[in-house]
Amino acid sequence: MNSMQLMAARIVAPVLSSILLVAGSAAHAAGNVKAGHEKARMCENCHGLDGRSKVPEAPNLAGQIENYIVAQLRAFKAGERKNEQMSVMVQALSPQDIQDLAAYYAAIELTVGKIPGQ
Numbered sequence: 116m117n118s119m120q121l122m123a124a125r126i127v128a129p130v131l132s133s134i135l136l137v138a139g140s141a142a143h144a145a146g147n148v149k150a151g152h153e154k155a156r157m158c159e160n161c162h163g164l165d166g167r168s169k170v171p172e173a174p175n176l177a178g179q180i181e182n183y184i185v186a187q188l189r190a191f192k193a194g195e196r197k198n199e200q201m202s203v204m205v206q207a208l209s210p211q212d213i214q215d216l217a218a219y220y221a222a223i224e225l226t227v228g229k230i231p232g233q
């Protein structure tokens with residue numbers, strides 16, 4: 116390699132790797148709502164298929180902020196957040212499952228009814 120080629124390689128390599136990084140994260144950045152709907156059957160007993168909790172310990176997920184759901188599921192999986200039920204549930208979820216489930220629950224339309232105290 117002559118010095119020009121070496122210089123070109125020094126410039127091109129980081130640019131290429133950053134393009135690959137962006138492409139890689141884009142590949143599973145977007146959740147698929149339809150796939151998430153199917154996968155949400157795993158969550159139905161506690162969070163409801165409609166995202167309204169069915170048990171007193173579980174929170175509602177309908178209309179929840181997508182990034183927040185992703186962050187919580189990742190935290191459970193990494194052991195940064197712990198819960199007897201959720202810590203077990205998330206073990207089987209792939210990064211794509213997490214994206215799909217978050218997209219699905221976030222896409223459930225939420226309407227607010229009577230606000231107390233008004």
Ligand code: HEC
Binds near residue numbers: 197201
């Ligand atoms: C056996 C019951 C059960 C099942 C099944 C279950 N969860 Fe949960 N989930 C819980 C409980 C209980 C909590 C509250 C955890 C806590 O108190 O920290 C929770 C919390 C969460 C949270 C955090 C919500 C918040 O407001 O911070 C998310 C997100 C979540 N669950 C998603 C899911 C998804 C997605 C599935 C299906 C793959 C699922 N859960 C299956 C019981 C369940």
